[in-house]
Amino acid sequence: MRGMLRHLVPARVERAGIRTGLRWKLSAAIALVGALVAIVLSLVVHNAARVSMLDNARDLADERLRIAQRNYELSGRLNFPNIRIDDQELPSELRFKVEKGRRATFVSDHGGGAPDIWAAVPLKDGHVLSLHTGFTDRSTDILNDLDQALVIGSIAVVLGGSALGVLIGGQLSRRLRKAAAAANQVAKGETDVRVRDAIGGVVRDETDDLASAVDAMADALQQRLEAERRVTADIAHELRTPVTGLLTAAELLPPGRPTELVMDRAKAMRTLVEDVLEVARLDGASERAELQDILLGEFVTRRVAAKDPEVEVRVVHESMVTTDPRRLERVLLNLLTNAGRHGKPPIQVTVEGRVIRVRDHGPGFPRDLLAEGPSRFRTGSSDRAGRGHGLGLTIAAGQARVLGARLTFRNVRPAGAPEHRPSEGAVAVLWLPEHAPTNTGSYPMLP
Structure with missing residues (x-):
């Protein structure tokens, strides 16, 4: 399930360029829209207020002109300020209307300064009475x-729109981050995690729909994978009886080369069945480690010497660790077996504190294994020419997970060497945890 969900819900999405948060995008969008609306409304209000003031000024000028005209026609004198007869500065547009x-x-708007207000009326004697005032300081x-x-x-x-965008975007961003964190936990194999419960909240929105869809997808994948695991385990379990019978029958054959070939293939089939059963148990996440304290360097030295005396073991720093010796031995022997089958001698094992390194001098691990980790029925040979059914590294990774350890793989290359240059060996590194792996459900072994 972890492999399939890792493609559907990546643990980390990397993009080229600048990465911005949702809250800042919403804040910028709201601020931009608010700025555009504010500018448009400001221009409209400014122009409307200016037009209204100019209209009032023109009405006032017209009213003063009426009074001045009445006084002039009665008394023949100009007793109003800014009143003139046949003003030479009268604008041509206004003169055309008066004529x-x-x-x-x-x-009359000059562009940069205050506008001039003009009012004019024709007199009975053929002259033009005009009033010229400016836009008042008030x-x-x-x-x-x-x-x-x-x-x-x-x-x-x-500013208010930006703050509102940060508030709304922050709330949505927090829900999405919670959903992403929960989805990453599901991708790592924590099947009891639910995205919908992780984001919480009372108000339902599209985030809840997305979380429910991810939960439904995870449940469906879990059910399918569990069904496949049960089928695989059942098939392997049913094969144990006939394979055991075949091996027993082969032992009754007369000595000779044909008998040796039959025995060899029967043993290989029994090993394959046992490995498939072990992988099924590890996939079921029901395995628990039985913990006890051991000296790691001494333990590794003894187990490697029993497996292959020609393998060089170097203890850089001895350390006391709390782990399951049986599972640790399984991981170590599988790594040695993979190095012997797909690598080249010399094979070297180094123990430094809680870290175990197994190195060979072969062509190195294939790129797929380095990128995605061990996969069942895929060997550790880059040209796939090695022997074996490809479950050794998968079992080693599964047992390391039960121990709470981390198993990594890399190829040895000289510094600055190009990618197309062949590797000078492969290194598998087992990182044992500093504390007992109680989070895996393990328990101490009783004496």
């Missing part, structure tokens, strides 16, 4: 205050 006998107003101050308020309001909208 048609219309009373009109006009705004109106200019009001417009400037309005612009300042709009700027402050726009900044407040942008």
Whole structure:
């Protein structure tokens, strides 16, 4: 299940370039939209206020012109400020309207300064009475205050939108991070973890739908893998009886080369059946280590000498460890067997504290094994020319997991050597835990 879920729910997604969080993306989006809306509204309000003030100024100028016209026609005198007769500076647009006998107003905008307000009316004697005033300082101050308020309001909208985006995005980001962490736990084999329970929360949204879908997928995969494991275990268990009978019958054959060939194949089949059963038990996560204290260097030296006296063992630093000796021996012997079958001598074993290294001088591990780890029915030979059915490293990795240890694989290359250059050997490293692996459900062995 771990291998399949690792492809569906990666433990770490790496992307090229800059990685930004969801909260900052939402904050930037809301701030951008808020800034655009604030700018548009500010321009609309500014223009509307300016047009309204200009209209008021034009109405006021027209009203003053009416009073000035009435006084002029009654008294013949100009008793109003800024009133002139036949003003030479009268704008041509306004003069054109007045020549048609219309009373009109006009705004002359200079671009950078305050606009000029004009009002003109034709008199009965053929002259033109006009009023010329500027945009009042009070109106200019009001417009400037309005612009300042709009700027402050726009900044407040942008900052408030950013804060709201960080708040909403942060909440959604936290839920997604919890979901990702729970999915990673499922991918590592913790089948009792549920993504929906991990994210929590009262409000249901699309994140809950995603979590429920991941949980359903994990349950379906777990059921399928469990069914396949049971079928494999049942088949291997059923094969034990006929294989044992075949081996017993082969021992009754008369001595000779044919009998040796039959015995060799029968033993190989029995080993394969036993390995398949062991893999099925390890996949079922029901195995528990029986712990006891051992001197690691002494233990490894004795076991390797019993397996192959020609293998060199070097104890750099002796250490007392708490582990399961039977399972540790299984891991060590499988690594030695793999090195002997697919590597080249000399084979060297190094013990340094809680770390055991097994090195050979062969062509090295294949790339698939280095990238994905051991896989059943795939040998450790890069050219697949080695002997064996490819369950040794899978069993070693499974037993290491029961011990709470970490098993890694790498190839030995000279510093700076190109990738196409053949390896100078393969190294399998077993990292035993510092403390007893109680999190795997193990228990101390009774004396």
